[in-house]
Structures are given as C-alpha cells and as structure tokens.
Amino acid sequence: MDLRHAGAIPTTGLSALQGIDDALGLKKGETIIIHGASGGVGTLAVQFARLRGARVFATASGKEGVDLVREMGAHAAVDGKRPDVDDHARRFAPDGVDAILALAGGDGLERCLSVLRPGGRVAHPNGVEPTPKKRRGMTLIRYDGISGVREFERLNAAVQAAKLKVPRPGLQGARAPRRGSRARKDYPFSA
Numbered sequence: 577m578d579l580r581h582a583g584a585i586p587t588t589g590l591s592a593l594q595g596i597d598d599a600l601g602l603k604k605g606e607t608i609i610i611h612g613a614s615g616g617v618g619t620l621a622v623q624f625a626r627l628r629g630a631r632v633f634a635t636a637s638g639k640e641g642v643d644l645v646r647e648m649g650a651h652a653a654v655d656g657k658r659p660d661v662d663d664h665a666r667r668f669a670p671d672g673v674d675a676i677l678a679l680a681g682g683d684g685l686e687r688c689l690s691v692l693r694p695g696g697r698v699a700h701p702n703g704v705e706p707t708p709k710k711r712r713g714m715t716l717i718r719y720d721g722i723s724g725v726r727e728f729e730r731l732n733a734a735v736q737a738a739k740l741k742v743p744r745p746g747l748q749g750a751r752a753p754r755r756g757s758r759a760r761k762d763y764p765f766s767a
C-alpha cells in the first residue's frame with residue numbers, strides 16, 4: 577500500500593478497530609450487524625470483524641454499497657434502507673445477533689436493534705444521528721476514536737493481519753468506482 581492510501585486509514589481505521597475490539601469486544605464465532613457498512617469506518621470495520629473471527633451481516637447504502645461490503649468480506653449484506661432489513665438479519669442469525677456496530681442512525685438501525693439477542697451489545701461512535709434508543713437487556717456503548725502511539729501500533733498490526741483493503745483514498749462514503757472508471761483499475765487497495 578502506498579503512502580497516499582495508507583494516509584486514508586488512521587481516522588476511520590482507529591474508529592473501526594476500537595469499535596470492534598474495545599467498545600464491543602467482539603470474539604471469534606460471534607455474530608455482528610455492521611449498520612452503515614458502506615462508509616469510511618464501516619468498510620474497515622467489516623474487515624476487522626472478520627479478522628476477529630466473527631460472522632458479519634452488513635447493511636449498506638444501495639446496490640453499489642451492498643456489492644462493496646461483500647467485497648470487503650461481509651458474509652451477508654443488504655440495503656439498510658429496505659423495510660425488511662430485520663427479516664434478512666433474522667434469517668442470518670435466528671437466535672439474534674451478539675453485537676451491532678452502528679455507523680448510521682434512524683429507522684434502519686432501530687429495525688436492526690430488534691434482532692439483537694438478549695444481553696447483546698450495541699456500540700456507536702459519537703456523531704451517529706439519531707442515536708439508537710436504549711432497550712431493555714441491551715448494553716449501549718458510545719465511544720470516540722482515540723489516537724496515540726499504542727493505538728497506532730495496534731492499528732498497524734490489525735491492518736497487516738487483515739491485509740486491509742481500502743476502497744479509495746479519503747474514504748468519504750466509500751463506494752466501488754464504476755466499471756471502466758479510471759479509479760477502478762487500482763481498486764481495492766491491499767496492505
């Protein structure tokens with residue numbers, strides 16, 4: 577990975593990794609919904625969740641977003657704006673999911689929350705609006721990405737271990753470039 581693309585990782589990467597590891601403490605074999613997975617934080621969070629051995633159900637924005645998060649490694653993906661997003665998630669995890677990382681708020685997120693198993697965890701970085709409503713039996717964790725030497729060392733280790741793909745520089749609402757576009761030829765980037 578060259579410097580230009582490596583430079584796109586820190587802010588979103590720290591938020592993604594700390595959401596998966598510190599806020600949710602995601603473990604091998606657990607199931608997770610990453611809601612809003614087609615964006616800067618989500619495309620990396622999908623890969624870190626896979627690195628930890630979780631089963632990942634991703635919600636994304638539009639068909640391009642769904643294709644993108646599948647390419648990032650999600651086991652299943654749907655458009656998070658569908659009214660039946662909860663039915664899809666329930667088919668993925670009939671006993672309910674262990675954890676949800678919320679990177680977008682609103683009705684779609686509330687539908688996903690209905691698929692959380694009793695005692696499940698929900699985390700979101702501050703800035704997600706509207707914030708999820710706390711429900712009985714749900715642990716809600718709000719967090720901010722923290723930077724520091726140790727945090728960057730951990731991020732670096734995870735980037736290498738995951739052979740991280742970065743959809744495109746800047747990661748603003750990351751989406752796969754259209755076929756035939758100039759950006760497509762060097763997409764995605766790998767560590």
Ligand SMILES: NC(=O)c1ccc[n+]([C@@H]2O[C@H](COP(=O)([O-])OP(=O)(O)OC[C@H]3O[C@@H](n4cnc5c(N)ncnc54)[C@H](OP(=O)(O)O)[C@@H]3O)[C@@H](O)[C@H]2O)c1
Nearest residue numbers: 612614615616617636637656684701702703704720721749
């Ligand atoms: N506190 C912190 O330290 C911190 C750090 C980083 C990020 N954040 C917050 O975390 C959130 C995510 O950041 P980001 O950089 O990943 O943002 P982003 O790039 O805009 O990603 C959000 C993604 O969610 C999609 N989305 C919106 N509504 C959806 C729905 N109903 N179902 C499925 N997908 C949906 C968006 O698609 P469209 O673009 O098509 O709407 C976009 O792809 C933001 O609220 C940001 O403020 C906080």
